[in-house]
Amino acid sequence: MRSIAKPATQHTITANAKVVDQLPFQDRQAYADARQGFIGTIDPLVITDDSGRVVWDLEQYAFLQDESPTTVNPSLWRISQLHMAHGLFKVTDRIHQIRGFDISNMTVIEGESGYIIVDPLTSVECARAAIELVYDHLGERPIRAIIYTHSHADHFGGVKALIDEDDIHPGGVRVVAPSGFMEHTVSENVYAGNAMYRRAQYMYGQNLSVDPTGMVSTGLGIALSQGQISLIEPTDLISDSGQELVLDGVRIEFQFTPDSEAPAEMHFYIPEMRALCMAENVSHHMHNLYTPRGAQIRDAAAWSRYIDEAMRRYGHKSDVMFICHQWPVWGTDSIRDFLTEQRDLYRYIHDETLRLAAHGHTMVEIAEMIEFPEGLATTWTARGYYGSLNHNAKAVYQRYLGFFDGNPANLHPHPPVESARRYVDFMGGAEVILAKARRSFDDGDYRWVAQVVNHVVFADPDNTSARELQADALEQLGYQAESAPWRNFYLTGAQDLREGVRTDEATLGTSDVLSAMTTDMLFDYLAIRLNGPKASGRNFTVLVHVTDTGETRLAELIHGVLICTPVDGHADADTSVRLDKPTLTGLALGAATLTDAVSAGAVDLSGDDELVYDLFTLFDTFSRSFDIVTP
Known part of the structure; x- marks a missing residue:
């Protein structure tokens, strides 16, 4: 079957139009902030490896310059447009960032004799292009230190574009990371790596076309680069908050924040520059307490406490706050407001989920009931572009109470295929179900269509009519989704139903x-x-x-x-x-x-x-x- 994207239905057009009325689209400050301090870039921004294979191509997202189409949630379109700001940017005196060269940012801090690099992107090729842009505009200076803020590959993978193992020796380049970095870097994506890899194809839309009916963003950045991932082991580990290092003459104070956005993560503060780096524990959106690609549930309460601690330690004495995705925040008051919103966002999800659970509500019920209070509900920095309120509430429930909702009817259900066959039989057979489901589709009840037709597909995966209807429902749900991972999951599911699964039998390899x-x-x-x-x-x-x-x-x-x-x-x-x-x-x-x-x-x-x-x-x-x- 050949996948042909279908247009948005009138129900989807109406749903997306309502978003414009519900959110403050007249607030354009983020567009100015995302471009503040721009110095220069590569044009066109296409990066290749040594064989000529393209590993990063921002040109294919040029359609994001247009007005939001009916096939994309306008709020998701907004953040996708903001992620298109690319190049070298001045953050403050002696601090610059490369943004838009990968899903993450690379930060460059000027030391006494060279550069301190923070988070050298995902791939060697993109990091090489980034540092060449730095040298072109700021001058070529030796790299004296590397800081990995946390244990996710998009924050260390490009390191060998900047240094190699021969640079690691007494008096040489120092590589600083949070305690537990190596263990979690390796284990998180290996033990369950095969399942995570497959699910990541869905989450990041890796097999989707790049256009308004397909992939428009990851929500955290435009996309993941597809180059070589490298790693150099840290020379210095941060294990306590308040720990200090002097790197190339720059005194840096660290805040250790384990089991937050990553199992090994840290913030840092540079007193002489009045600059605070919050790693990936704050973003211009709601992050994941549970990532749909699969990972251990993150601790919302601890995450909130770390943000609060950072605000109390450094908020009153910071003039700029920079992060490892997206753009900085300038001004002490703005920084404290931003940190307050982010702190309260994760704390609210945690506390409200457990409050509702204490009343006997189940995980799925809580996810439907929970709503943000005034002050967070229409705040751009609380929007679910990468995480979502629905699945984050489920994450809190699962962390404390597990997958079982307490109802013994759900204690030992039949597995999906056996359940599906029984449902189809009880409901009168596939044709009866599909006839009713088509009426639900016409009514715009796409969630129900996806849920009920899934039984027909699992009972008979060769039922072409069921696969097509299921794909159509998932497609409309994708068009309406504000969360980029939700959109990508829905649309990739539709693609697999229409085309079949694309074969990828590569092994984990030996990177x-x-x-x-x-x-x-x-x-x-x-x-x-x-x-x-x-x-x-x-x-x-x-x-x-x-x-x-x-x-x-x-x-x-x-x-x-x-x-x-x-x-x-x-x-x-x-x-x-x-x-x-x-x-x-x-x-x-x-x-x-x-x-x-x-x-x-x-x-x-x-x-x-x-x-x-x-x-x-x-x-x-x-x-x-x-x-x-x-x-």
Whole structure:
């Protein structure tokens, strides 16, 4: 099936028109702020890798210069337009930002003899283009320090465009990050990485066309760059609020904010510049307490407290506040107002959700009931461009009470396909359901159409009429969504229903991030890959010597699990393996096969070799193209 986008229905046109009346579109201050301090840019802003492959292309979003179309929520169109401001911008004396070269910002602080770089974007290619623009306008100076504000790839991935490992030595470049940075950088997107990757395709609209009927923004920035992700391990870790460092003559005070927007995150303040960096804990929108791509629920109460602490520590003595996405805030009063709104936003979601839960309301009910109070309801910085009030309330409920709503009818439901078949049978069959659903579609009840027709699709995924109607409903929901991730989920779901799933069978690979996995992390990932039912009844041990690190692990296959224990070089085992850590990494991640590694001389087996080969037949290979909107 070929995906052909359909126009907005009259119901969608009406719904989007109402948004214009509900929000203060006459307030254009953000448009001025997003362009304040502009110095220069690349024109056209198209960045390629060494092979000529395009990794960043802002030109394809030129349509955002137009008026909001009927196929996009006007509020989402507004933030998408604001994300189009790109180039080098002056924040204040000695602080500049590159914006619009990736989903995130790169900040440049002038030290005594060189530059301090904050968050070097997602990819090497974009960071290289960014630093070249800096050199063109501010002059070429050595890079003296790198600051990673938190453990998400869009805030460190371009680092090797700026420095390499040879620059890390006593007296060399310092790399500063919050405590726990390496552990969370590696683990968050590896253990559940395959499922996250697939869901991220939906969340970021990676397979959608870039146009008013498809991808218009991520809500946090225009898009994610598609270049090489690199990583250099920190030299300095921040583990306490109030901790200070002097980097290239600049005194910086840090605020440690773990388990906020990222599991490892921090703010910092520069006294001599009266400048506050709030990392990604505040934005010009509502952020995610739960990210739809999948991740651990974030602590709304702690997040709010960290913002409050920053405001009390630094708000009264800051002239500018800059962040790692979007544009700065200038002026002490404006900074304190902004931080107050952001603090109260996350606290309100937390407290109101738990208040309603205490009255016995369930997660889904609370998400429908909760509304922001006056002062937040129509504030641009509380709009759900990236997070949403609906799924953030569900996140708070899940953090405290879990997925079960307490109703025993929901304690052990049938799985989706079996439920779907029973629903279709009870409701009179597919044709009866589709006839009623088409009437609901004509009435504009797209949420109900998506919900009820989903049963028909799961009961019979080859039912073309059901797939088309489901796609049509999801498409209209996408056109109405204010949240960019919601839009992208809806529209990607519609695309998969119409076209089928696009195949992507690449493995996790061995990038800098994955190569930074510890030996124990690699064995943990092997244990995740183990097919428990296939391993049932097998019991043997393998002694693994990691030659270049001097580590030895005893791997025991027992009860359908793989238990790996550190040992001091020698232990009784049924067989043994000698290999270096890069080889172990490739095998663990599925980027190499045992047969090829042995043939290449990278793996040395002794004892009962067949047991090692048998073990590797028990590891699953994960598809990165699994179905989501069909069974």
